[in-house]
Amino acid sequence: xxxxxxxxxxxxxxxxxxxxxxxxxxxxxxxxxxxxxxxxxxxxxxxxxxxxxxxxxxxxxxxxxxxxxxxxxxxxxxxxxxxxxxxxxxxxxxxxxxxxxxxxxxxxxxxxxxxxxxxxxxxxxxxxxxxxxxxxxxxxxxxxxxxxxxxxxxxxxxxxxxxxxxxxxxxxxxxxxxxxxxxxxxxxxxxxxxxxxxxxxxxxxxxxxxxxxxxxxxxxxxxxxxxxxxxxxxxxxxxxxxxxxxxxxxxxxxxxxxxxxxxxxxxxxxxxxxxxxxxxxxxxx
Amino acid sequence: xxxxxxxxxxxxxxxxxxxxxxxxxxxxxxxxxxxxxxxxxxxxxxxxxxxxxxxxxxxxxxxxxxxxxxxxxxxxxxxxxxxxxxxxxxxxxxxxxxxxxxxxxxxxxxxxxxxxxxxxxxxxxxxxxxxxxxxxxxxxxxxxxxxxxxxxxxxxxxxxxxxxxxxxxxxxxxxxxxxxxxxxxxxxxxxxxxxxxxxxxxxxxxxxxxxxxxxxxxxxxxxxxxxxxxxxxxxxxxxxxxxxxxxxxxxxxxxxxxxxxxxxxxxxxxxxxxxxxxxxxxxxxxxxxxxxxxxxxxxxxx
Numbered sequence: 001x002x003x004x005x006x007x008x009x010x011x012x013x014x015x016x017x018x019x020x021x022x023x024x025x026x027x028x029x030x031x032x033x034x035x036x037x038x039x040x041x042x043x044x045x046x047x048x049x050x051x052x053x054x055x056x057x058x059x060x061x062x063x064x065x066x067x068x069x070x071x072x073x074x075x076x077x078x079x080x081x082x083x084x085x086x087x088x089x090x091x092x093x094x095x096x097x098x099x100x101x102x103x104x105x106x107x108x109x110x111x112x113x114x115x116x117x118x119x120x121x122x123x124x125x126x127x128x129x130x131x132x133x134x135x136x137x138x139x140x141x142x143x144x145x146x147x148x149x150x151x152x153x154x155x156x157x158x159x160x161x162x163x164x165x166x167x168x169x170x171x172x173x174x175x176x177x178x179x180x181x182x183x184x185x186x187x188x189x190x191x192x193x194x195x196x197x198x199x200x201x202x203x204x205x206x207x208x209x210x211x212x213x214x215x216x217x218x219x220x221x222x223x224x225x226x227x228x229x230x231x232x233x234x235x236x237x238x239x240x241x242x243x244x245x246x247x248x249x250x251x252x253x254x255x256x257x258x259x260x261x262x263x264x265x266x267x268x269x270x271x272x273x274x275x276x277x278x279x280x281x282x283x284x285x
Numbered sequence: 286x287x288x289x290x291x292x293x294x295x296x297x298x299x300x301x302x303x304x305x306x307x308x309x310x311x312x313x314x315x316x317x318x319x320x321x322x323x324x325x326x327x328x329x330x331x332x333x334x335x336x337x338x339x340x341x342x343x344x345x346x347x348x349x350x351x352x353x354x355x356x357x358x359x360x361x362x363x364x365x366x367x368x369x370x371x372x373x374x375x376x377x378x379x380x381x382x383x384x385x386x387x388x389x390x391x392x393x394x395x396x397x398x399x400x401x402x403x404x405x406x407x408x409x410x411x412x413x414x415x416x417x418x419x420x421x422x423x424x425x426x427x428x429x430x431x432x433x434x435x436x437x438x439x440x441x442x443x444x445x446x447x448x449x450x451x452x453x454x455x456x457x458x459x460x461x462x463x464x465x466x467x468x469x470x471x472x473x474x475x476x477x478x479x480x481x482x483x484x485x486x487x488x489x490x491x492x493x494x495x496x497x498x499x500x501x502x503x504x505x506x507x508x509x510x511x512x513x514x515x516x517x518x519x520x521x522x523x524x525x526x527x528x529x530x531x532x533x534x535x536x537x538x539x540x541x542x543x544x545x546x547x548x549x550x551x552x553x554x555x556x557x558x559x560x561x562x563x564x565x566x567x568x569x570x571x572x573x574x575x576x577x578x579x580x581x582x583x584x585x586x587x
């Protein structure tokens with residue numbers, strides 16, 4: 001920090017490999033533009049006017065009050081209350097997080113520690129959901145779930161979200177795994193631990209920060225997912241993004257902005273925690 | 286007491302009987318749960334492929350290429366070209382904007398600033414696209430921020446229409462996919478050791494020259510990866526064209542949904558989906574090929 005302040009304010013020429021003021025300023029402006037829609041939405045939620053002009057003519061908490069009223073006493077006209085949608089969102093996000101982590105940890109172990117045939121293919125397959133078109137995933141899962149003889153409600157969303165979050169969790173776990181030498185495991189085995197116990201009691205605790213980062217990421221992804229969920233939701237299971245969309249599909253209602261601010265705050269807290277966990281290395285994507 | 290658990294009396298049973306399970310089998314055992322989920326993805330794509338050659342009404346039994354022929358009609362062809370063009374342009378702009386940001390992120394010293402930068406990069410990627418599109422509606426609307434600014438600067442006389450056309454969609458695409466360009470570029474630039482920059486500077490290169498002739502070429506694989514990711518992500522973008530384009534910017538992903546929701550034409554939706562998959566995989570393979578070659582050249586020259 002002090003180095004940076006020095007180079008910023010004393011005007012000392014930065015050394016090669018340090019960022020100059022121009023590059024810093026330019027990046028700052030670009031990043032500001034990148035988060036501008038989110039900032040705009042936060043400002044708009046405090047608007048005292050009822051139109052979408054920016055900047056708002058006056059400021060008030062009226063939309064928060066309206067949002068609170070919707071939350072505590074939902075209209076009879078609403079198909080599903082926000083409270084229910086929020087509960088569904090949390091449930092789906094928590095389940096997706098747990099499942100994605102449970103299956104990603106052994107996969108990361110196998111991908112880092114073991115040499116086996118088909119490893120290259122397995123690695124490729126692991127990153128497939130990253131580039132797979134989400135609309136097609138939604139369409140295909142809808143085809144599958146509709147042809148099943150029984151009906152899945154919450155679990156269809158969980159399955160979809162686990163697939164979407166898996167590459168992120170696996171990558172974080174793999175990065176954590178790579179930093180652990182195989183000698184700790186060998187030492188544990190030499191002291192009499194079974195191979196499985198060596199993994200559960202020695203390797204997994206050492207991977208903790210990577211696993212936690214993966215879990216957080218999975219939760220954030222599931223909590224914010226819209227596209228695939230939009231194909232799969234039905235009247236019984238609706239997540240918060242879908243609830244918001246169904247509310248604004250005809251006209252934009254500023255109450256939504258106050259809900260959005262709440263969601264952005266949750267996201268920001270999770271992202272901040274994620275960065276703390278991952279520390280200096282940066283999040284693995 | 287503690288010793289007793291650590292040491293074994295001589296003559297006790299051998300440590301562990303050798304397991305007969307081979308390492309390869311154990312690896313696959315560990316991979317099975319995740320492969321099950323990925324198997325759903327594979328099965329799903331095959332299902333879409335089968336559906337795309339079905340006929341409407343007899344999706345599972347019929348066979349016809351009518352859905353693909355339909356994609357060649359002017360309306361659908363235009364949508365395909367529009368999708369590819371918007372994805373390409375947005376990838377170019379995103380990479381252009383991401384390069385300085387990635388460079389800064391790879392060279393930042395202060396931990397706090399690094400966290401702030403990373404948070405600002407991650408927000409557009411992770412925060413629900415729907416919410417960000419609401420923000421864009423406010424920015425781009427007739428009485429919105431951008432029009433006010435342009436009017437205030439005297440650049441325009443009356444509000445320009447930015448919503449529900451390609452300009453607005455393009456801006457939204459660039460902003461939401463921007464992090465996908467920054468992250469690989471930053472990680473590639475982190476891989477360029479500072480000693481190279483110092484060496485170039487010692488030899489008399491200006492800061493711009495160092496950046497252009499040393500850092501940029503050495504991080505080209507990251508830049509290509511970033512561009513590819515943005516292209517693939519935006520080619521199948523759904524929320525942004527849906528909300529910012531209305532029905533006037535019919536990108537392919539929106540059409541896939543339209544074929545299902547009002548039209549119930551599963552084969553047509555599937556055929557459009559297959560085109561999306563093929564486009565994405567083709568561009569990813571191409572990028573893998575280019576960056577792989579580039580990386581080998583770089584490694585050979587070092």
